[in-house]
Amino acid sequence: DADVTQTPRNRITKTGKRIMLECSQTKGHDRMYWYRQDPGLGLRLIYYSFDVKDINKGEISDGYSVSRQAQAKFSLSLESAIPNQTALYFCATSGVTSVLTDTQYFGPGTRLTVL
Amino acid sequence: GEDVEQSLFLSVREGDSSVINCTYTDSSSTYLYWYKQEPGAGLQLLTYIFSNMDMKQDQRLTVLLNKKDKHLSLRIADTQTGDSAIYFCAESTMMNSGGYQKVTFGIGTKLQVIP
Numbered sequence: 001d002a003d004v005t006q007t008p009r010n011r012i013t014k015t016g017k018r019i020m021l022e023c024s025q026t027k028g029h030d031r032m033y034w035y036r037q038d039p040g041l042g043l044r045l046i047y048y049s050f051d052v053k054d055i056n057k058g059e060i061s062d063g064y065s066v067s068r069q070a071q072a073k074f075s076l077s078l079e080s081a082i083p084n085q086t087a088l089y090f091c092a093t094s095g096v097t098s099v100l101t102d103t104q105y106f107g108p109g110t111r112l113t114v115l
Numbered sequence: 116g117e118d119v120e121q122s123l124f125l126s127v128r129e130g131d132s133s134v135i136n137c138t139y140t141d142s143s144s145t146y147l148y149w150y151k152q153e154p155g156a157g158l159q160l161l162t163y164i165f166s167n168m169d170m171k172q173d174q175r176l177t178v179l180l181n182k183k184d185k186h187l188s189l190r191i192a193d194t195q196t197g198d199s200a201i202y203f204c205a206e207s208t209m210m211n212s213g214g215y216q217k218v219t220f221g222i223g224t225k226l227q228v229i230p
Binding site for chain 2: 004040041042043090092094102103104105106107108109
């Protein structure tokens with residue numbers, strides 16, 4: 001969905017490096033999410049945010065942190081990347097402006113490889 | 116807790132119908148979704164059904180919901196090669212606080228369409 005953008009689209013880094021993945025949306029949604037996708041495991045929720053002042057941990061938050069800089073921006077950081085954080089990362093948004101409240105709309109994903 | 120299960124793989128011939136199945140555990144689900152993920156892309160909302168409905172039809176797509184058995188299916192009529200993708204089933208459940216709808220995804224069914 002072009003209304004949700006993620007940068008970078010691909011990133012290769014080394015163990016121990018700090019990495020930031022960024023997400024921006026123009027949908028006017030108040031809620032934003034970060035997921036990771038691994039083969040055979042589907043999507044798992046890392047963090048979610050209801051608004052700028054509200055940040056919540058998801059099921060696999062260890063090793064990650066987030067920042068909600070504005071309603072439209074939600075970034076995910078890996079403070080010290082490790083190889084098992086190699087995955088496809090998705091940002092999603094939802095909000096009461098949706099036809100269905102809380103239907104989530106996804107960005108194109110960031111493929112992260114940690115060597 | 117919430118759990119969504121679906122088979123990993125389905126292969127059909129072009130022109131045939133495809134049926135992708137999903138089971139879920141939470142009887143208090145509010146909405147159930149089907150998302151489509153094409154190679155290298157994010158998840159695209161394909162269709163949805165409200166939990167008090169039995170069926171929904173949208174062009175070539177038919178969603179059937181058996182709430183008693185907690186079974187959801189997606190039927191694609193006249194399957195085309197462009198339908199080749201991974202299809203994710205998801206359920207949303209109202210959490211106790213904040214009006215947040217937690218969305219739980221299945222691991223995805225890879226649909227292969229043989230010309």
